[in-house]
Amino acid sequence: MEYLHVIGTFVFGIILGYLFQRARMCFVGGMRDLYLIRDTWLIKGLFGFFAGALIGYIIFSATGLISAFPWFVDKGLAPIPGDPLGASGTLMGHLIVAIVGGFGVGFFSVIQGGCPLRNYVMAAEGNKTAIAYVFGLAVGAVIFHKFVAPLVKAILI
Amino acid sequence: MRISPLTAGLIGGFTAAMLQALFKVFPPPAYGICIACHTRDLVNWIVNHLFGTSLGLAPVSKVFPVLTVVGIFIGALIGAFAHKEFKLKQTHNPVIGFILGILVINFALLMGGCPVRETLRTAYGDIVALISLIAMFAGVVVASEVYLKRNL
Numbered sequence: 001m002e003y004l005h006v007i008g009t010f011v012f013g014i015i016l017g018y019l020f021q022r023a024r025m026c027f028v029g030g031m032r033d034l035y036l037i038r039d040t041w042l043i044k045g046l047f048g049f050f051a052g053a054l055i056g057y058i059i060f061s062a063t064g065l066i067s068a069f070p071w072f073v074d075k076g077l078a079p080i081p082g083d084p085l086g087a088s089g090t091l092m093g094h095l096i097v098a099i100v101g102g103f104g105v106g107f108f109s110v111i112q113g114g115c116p117l118r119n120y121v122m123a124a125e126g127n128k129t130a131i132a133y134v135f136g137l138a139v140g141a142v143i144f145h146k147f148v149a150p151l152v153k154a155i156l157i
Numbered sequence: 158m159r160i161s162p163l164t165a166g167l168i169g170g171f172t173a174a175m176l177q178a179l180f181k182v183f184p185p186p187a188y189g190i191c192i193a194c195h196t197r198d199l200v201n202w203i204v205n206h207l208f209g210t211s212l213g214l215a216p217v218s219k220v221f222p223v224l225t226v227v228g229i230f231i232g233a234l235i236g237a238f239a240h241k242e243f244k245l246k247q248t249h250n251p252v253i254g255f256i257l258g259i260l261v262i263n264f265a266l267l268m269g270g271c272p273v274r275e276t277l278r279t280a281y282g283d284i285v286a287l288i289s290l291i292a293m294f295a296g297v298v299v300a301s302e303v304y305l306k307r308n309l
C-alpha cells in the first residue's frame with residue numbers, strides 16, 4: 001500500500017498521455033491562441049482541467065477523503081509545496097516567485113512552442129527539439145536545486 | 158477519433174483530484190499532476206541515489222518517485238503509434254530547445270509548478286497560483302508580441 005502513489009501516477013499517466021496526445025492539449029498554447037488569433041479551442045482545455053479538478057475536489061472532500069480546500073479556508077498561504085523556498089515564505093516572497101516564475105514560463109514556453117506537457121507529448125511523437133527540451137528539463141531540475149534555489153532563498157529570506 | 162481539449166481537460170482535472178484522494182499523491186497538496194515537479198522528483202531521486210546527494214524533492218517521492226511523466230510519455234507514444242502520427246522531425250534547433258528546457262523548468266520550479274499544476278492549485282483554492290497563471294498570460298502576450306509576430 002505504500003506504493004499506491006507510484007501505481008496511480010503510472011497507470012493514470014498512461015491514460016492521460018493518450019488523451020492529451022489525441023487532444024493536442026497545451027496550456028500555454030491555449031493562452032497564445034486566445035491572444036494571437038482569438039481562438040478558444042485550446043484554452044478550453046485549461047478551463048476544462050480547472051472544472052474537472054474542482055468537481056473532483058468537491059466530490060472527494062464531500063466523501064471525507066481529503067480535507068476541503070485547506071488553502072481556501074485556512075490561510076491561503078501554505079508553503080509552496082515540495083519547494084525549498086516554501087519553508088519560511090512570506091506573502092511578498094510568494095507573490096514575487098509567482099509573478100516572476102509565471103512570466104518566465106509563459107515567455108519561454110511560447111518561444112519553445114508549448115508548455116512542458118505539450119513538449120512531453122511532442123517528444124513521444126518523435127520531435128527531436130522536444131526530446132532535447134525534455135533533457136533540458138532534467139538537467140535544469142538539478143541546476144535549480146543545486147544553484148538557483150539557494151540563491152533565491154538567500155535573496156528573498 | 159479526435160478528442161477535444163475540453164474533454165481531455167475535464168478527465169485530466171478529475172484524475173488529478175482523484176490521484177490525491179485515492180492514490181495518496183500528497184504531501185504537498187494539489188500534486189496529482191505536475192510535469193515540472195514530477196520530472197524534478199524523478200531526476201533528483203535518481204541523482205540522489207546514484208551520487209549520494211540530497212537534492213530537494215517532494216515528500217511523497219522520498220521513498221519512490223511519482224511516475225506521471227513516464228506514464229504520460231508512454232501513453233502519448235501509444236497514441237502516436239496507434240494513429241500513425243509518430244514521425245522524426247524537428248521544429249527548431251535542438252540545442253535551443255535544450256536551453257529553453259533548462260530555463261522553463263527553473264522558472265516553473267520557482268513558482269512551484271508547471272502550468273498544469275498551477276491550474277490544479279487554483280482549483281484547490283490557492284490564490285497565489287491564480288496570480289501566477291495571470292503572470293503566465295502576461296508572459297505569453299509579451300512573447301507573442303516580441304517573438305512570434307516578428308517570426309511569422
